[in-house]
Amino acid sequence: VSNDPAEEFFREHARGAYNLALRLCGNEADAEDISQEALLRAVRALPGFRGSARPTSWLYRIVVNVWKNKLRERDRRGWRNLVPLWLSNTDGEEEERPIADGGPPPEAAIEAEDRSGRVRKALSELDADDRAVVVLKDMERLSYPEIAETLDIPEGTVKSRLSRARESLRKKLSRLALEEDA
């Protein structure tokens, strides 16, 4: 067991930071880059961290900020967005889904996979602020006060942004379903 506070911090928070970054940016290479930069920044700031915020909210805020900075950098360079590779599941590994032992039959699993792909595509089309709030609520399962703390916005804004983001996702999904049927 390491006594290095940085090492302990990495071990405790790396997976959460990586998954949040992956959900925000949509591809593994950028998720690794973003989460590692966030972890290194957090560790450098650790001695001054007084614990006024929850460590997770604090780290998640850094992840969201690093991600937004990358988006701005790429926009300046003329790239429209981080490339969401997850849309095509081209990361070379199949997602583990429990099919045996009482899991859904293969047809249902395929249908769930299709739906999951559509949801992630629709998510990638949201603007950054809306995407962040819906990822934090529905994927990271943060409460409204935690999201407000993480994004440094009032709870009322969390509610209105979430409502707008979900409605937008709903419409995009209807469109994507129609396109696939056509």
Added chain:
Amino acid sequence: MTHVTDRLSDYLDRQLDETERTSVESHLAGCAECRSQLSELKAVSESLQAEPQRDLPQGYFDRLRARQSAGNRSAAPAKKVATALVAALAAFIIMGLTLGMLTKRFMPGLFGQIQGMISGAAGSLGNSQGK
């Protein structure tokens, strides 16, 4: 009939007070369109919740530590350069003061000339700024 689309997300998350919740529920009871939208919103939310947490890619911690070391290494030369600059500046000031004191003691004439030149330069600088 006013639809309740803008309150469905809050309803889904149980964020409405009792009065608002009752109002939304009574509307839902008579509005198939809003019921359908609520069911779609619920499905969207559930699909997102069902996304599994991924494991870290292999070698993640090795690459993280390498970045940490690289960051420390790139910060170290900058610190050394700053220290060297401060030391050089301090040496320059000490040397100037020593030279001034020695000149005043052993070559008072030269010292007076230099003092006069400095006062003249300071005076002309003051005049040009005052214009």
